[in-house]
Amino acid sequence: xxxxxxxxxxxxxxxxxxxxxxxxxxxxxxxxxxxxxxxxxxxxxxxxxxxxxxxxxxxxxxxxxxxxxxxxxxxxxxxxxxxxxxxxxxxxxxxxxxxxxxxxxxxxxxxxxxxxxxxxxxxxxxxxxxxxxxxxxxxxxxxxxxxxxxxxxxxxxxxxxxxxxxxxxxxxxxxxxxxxxxxxxxxxxxxxxxxxxxxxxxxxxxxxxxxxxxxxxxxxxxxxxxxxxxxxxxxxxxxxxxxxxxxxxxxxxxxxxxxxxxxxxxxxxxxxxxxxxxxxxxxxxxxxxxxxxxxxxxxxxxxxxxxxxxxxxxxxxxxxxxxxxxxxxxxxxxxxxxxxxxx
Numbered sequence: 001x002x003x004x005x006x007x008x009x010x011x012x013x014x015x016x017x018x019x020x021x022x023x024x025x026x027x028x029x030x031x032x033x034x035x036x037x038x039x040x041x042x043x044x045x046x047x048x049x050x051x052x053x054x055x056x057x058x059x060x061x062x063x064x065x066x067x068x069x070x071x072x073x074x075x076x077x078x079x080x081x082x083x084x085x086x087x088x089x090x091x092x093x094x095x096x097x098x099x100x101x102x103x104x105x106x107x108x109x110x111x112x113x114x115x116x117x118x119x120x121x122x123x124x125x126x127x128x129x130x131x132x133x134x135x136x137x138x139x140x141x142x143x144x145x146x147x148x149x150x151x152x153x154x155x156x157x158x159x160x161x162x163x164x165x166x167x168x169x170x171x172x173x174x175x176x177x178x179x180x181x182x183x184x185x186x187x188x189x190x191x192x193x194x195x196x197x198x199x200x201x202x203x204x205x206x207x208x209x210x211x212x213x214x215x216x217x218x219x220x221x222x223x224x225x226x227x228x229x230x231x232x233x234x235x236x237x238x239x240x241x242x243x244x245x246x247x248x249x250x251x252x253x254x255x256x257x258x259x260x261x262x263x264x265x266x267x268x269x270x271x272x273x274x275x276x277x278x279x280x281x282x283x284x285x286x287x288x289x290x291x292x293x294x295x296x297x298x299x300x301x302x303x304x305x306x307x308x309x310x311x312x313x314x315x316x317x318x319x320x321x322x323x324x325x326x327x328x329x330x331x332x333x334x335x336x337x338x339x340x341x342x343x
Contacts, residue, residue: 050075052122054099054283055082055091069102069131077122080281095149096279098122101134108137115145125145148223151216153276155209156238160270160296162205163242164249164263167197171250172259175340186342195284199244205239206232225310231303234316237323238299243328245295251337270296285298298322 056064056072056079060238064081066073082088084104091097092111098118100111110126112119112267126134174180183193210232245266253259273280273287280288291297302319305311313320 014119033284050078052077052118053279054101054122055088055097055281056080057082057084057088057100057102058083062103067202069108069129069134070131071101071126074125074129077125082281084312090309091279091281092119092237094304095146096281098154099126107135108132109137111137147220147221148308149304150277151220151222152307153300155213155216156274156296156300156303157271157276158212159209159235159239159243159299160267162208163201163239164246164267165260166205167201167243168250168263169256171247172253172256173199175250175254176256180340182318192251194247194331194338198240198247198331201243202236202239205243206236209235209239222307224307226306226312230311230313230316231306233313234299234302234306234320234323237320237327238295238302241295241323241327241330244327244334245335248330248337251334252339270294273297275300292322295323295326316333 032199054077055184058064058068058081064072064079071077072079079101082091082100086100088100089111092100092113093239095113095116096117098112102109110123112123114120123136131193171180174183247261247264249266250259252261269290273283273291274294275291276296280291298319302311302316305316305319309315
């Protein structure tokens with residue numbers, strides 16, 4: 001038994017020293033929690049987060065407060081200005097917002113989604129707020145369940161983790177155990193090796209997620225208004241882009257701990273600001289612009305457009321173009337930074 005304890009102590013001490021001597025990994029593990037807390041504190045700062053989100057149509061320059069209507073003084077509701085048009089009403093149908101209020105008409109009016117429990121509760125709060133009564137309006141078109149809206153985000157998040165961590169750790173481990181060093185002695189070039197890794201992972205992720213999507217479609221009776229081929233093209237291009245992003249991270253790193261930290265700091269913002277579980281309508285403008293620079297945003301928005309709105313290639317072309325541009329940038333950057341050997 002004493003021999004077992006000595007070996008266990010020696011192995012534990014050796015692994016601990018290996019981690020402590022890796023200054024980059026040690027520094028990252030110390031800095032990442034602090035950066036994460038600061039980032040979340042900035043995103044969710046304020047005197048408690050509102051329970052509901054409502055868009056308001058009002059004349060330009062109108063203050064969205066209790067002077068316009070007593071309901072706008074409800075602290076549990078986030079009110080933000082929205083531009084008039086079908087796009088605002090469509091957000092109610094998709095449950096991106098819980099209510100749409102219109103003070104540009106006389107008398108005022110409002111819309112809620114009959115499939116939204118939060119919308120119905122918000123309607124009760126509106127009726128009890130007092131002030132001038134607002135007319136209830138019916139939304140045109142089919143109302144979307146929350147599960148129909150959130151499923152593309154959940155599946156996209158799963159793909160993101162598979163792309164980033166599935167490719168990042170493998171190449172870092174190859175470099176660490178000397179496998180890449182041996183490959184460097186062959187005629188294989190860096191671009192060829194990276195493309196092989198990318199295509200292999202691409203095929204696996206697309207097939208697995210297609211099966212998962214099929215199961216969800218049958219079990220949850222998901223809404224699917226558009227073309228499956230358009231959705232497959234969008235998914236394939238988005239997967240390619242996120243795998244290429246993972247290749248950039250693993251291009252030069254030889255520490256699995258450091259690679260995991262960097263991948264986490266990439267995945268966490270995408271999970272928070274890309275609209276996986278909630279809409280970012282009404283969020284600060286800088287956050288919305290930042291979200292457009294992430295491939296997960298274009299995957300989720302494009303998939304929801306195809307599945308819920310029946311969008312075709314022309315409608316999702318901006319998402320496809322953004323994903324294609326990101327893929328080229330990540331792939332070129334990964335190939336330029338790639339090295340076979342660890343320092």
